[in-house]
Amino acid sequence: DAGITQSPRHKVTETGTPVTLRCHQTENHRYMYWYRQDPGHGLRLIHYSYGVKDTDKGEVSDGYSVSRSKTEDFLLTLESATSSQTSVYFCAISESPSQGTDTQYFGPGTRLTVL
Amino acid sequence: SQQGEEDPQALSIQEGENATMNCSYKTSINNLQWYRQNSGRGLVHLILIRSNEREKHSGRLRVTLDTSKKSSSLLITASRAADTASYFCATVGSMEYGNKLVFGAGTILRVKS
Numbered sequence: 629d630a631g632i633t634q635s636p637r638h639k640v641t642e643t644g645t646p647v648t649l650r651c652h653q654t655e656n657h658r659y660m661y662w663y664r665q666d667p668g669h670g671l672r673l674i675h676y677s678y679g680v681k682d683t684d685k686g687e688v689s690d691g692y693s694v695s696r697s698k699t700e701d702f703l704l705t706l707e708s709a710t711s712s713q714t715s716v717y718f719c720a721i722s723e724s725p726s727q728g729t730d731t732q733y734f735g736p737g738t739r740l741t742v743l
Numbered sequence: 744s745q746q747g748e749e750d751p752q753a754l755s756i757q758e759g760e761n762a763t764m765n766c767s768y769k770t771s772i773n774n775l776q777w778y779r780q781n782s783g784r785g786l787v788h789l790i791l792i793r794s795n796e797r798e799k800h801s802g803r804l805r806v807t808l809d810t811s812k813k814s815s816s817l818l819i820t821a822s823r824a825a826d827t828a829s830y831f832c833a834t835v836g837s838m839e840y841g842n843k844l845v846f847g848a849g850t851i852l853r854v855k856s
Contacts, residue, residue, distance in 0.1 A: 670831055670846035670848045670849050671833075671844075673844070676843060687845075718785055722842055730773075730774055730835055730842050731788045731791060732786075732788065732842070732844060734786040736785050737784070737785055
């Protein structure tokens with residue numbers, strides 16, 4: 629398995645509180661991604677990073693921010709959590725597409741419940 | 744959005760039978776990938792097919808791609824109980840930067856022993 633860990637694995641929080649999820653990789657891959665998975669929607673991209681301090685929005689970025697200060701860590705922050713952000717969050721990594729390797733490797737997921 | 748749509752939403756078969764799942768998408772693509780997700784786990788990459796390829800094999804998996812119809816199929820032959828999982832297709836758009844994947848909603852496969 630690719631060396632990807634997510635923390636925490638489970639979290640229950642209250643509406644309006646800030647939440648930060650962490651993704652850590654040991655593969656030295658350039659690209660990192662945050663997805664959310666909800667029933668009936670598959671996975672949807674929230675934000676992604678193509679290098680340290682280089683990030684961009686995905687399909688469902690409203691209410692989320694990200695930061696990447698080191699190659700190995702990609703943080704997802706919910707500034708003020710809402711019940712609609714209750715979901716399972718997955719981090720993924722991939723090497724540079726210019727290398728011809730487009731496969732993404734996924735972490736185990738974080739189940740977040742916002743009450 | 745170029746989100747893929749998968750068909751069927753759920754499939755139940757006997758061990759040893761073949762399972763076929765279909766995926767359709769909306770815009771031109773660079774490649775299409777299939778992933779498997781076991782219950783409560785992360786996704787695992789199965790196979791990638793590029794836009795200039797029509798068929799690809801990997802073990803018991805066969806993937807076809809028809810870019811004129813914007814569709815793909817995943818065939819799992821001689822299915823096993825361990826193949827029980829959700830299967831997702833995901834596309835990388837030909838005009839997209841960053842290797843961003845757009846996923847379909849998935850097919851739930853149950854293989855009965």
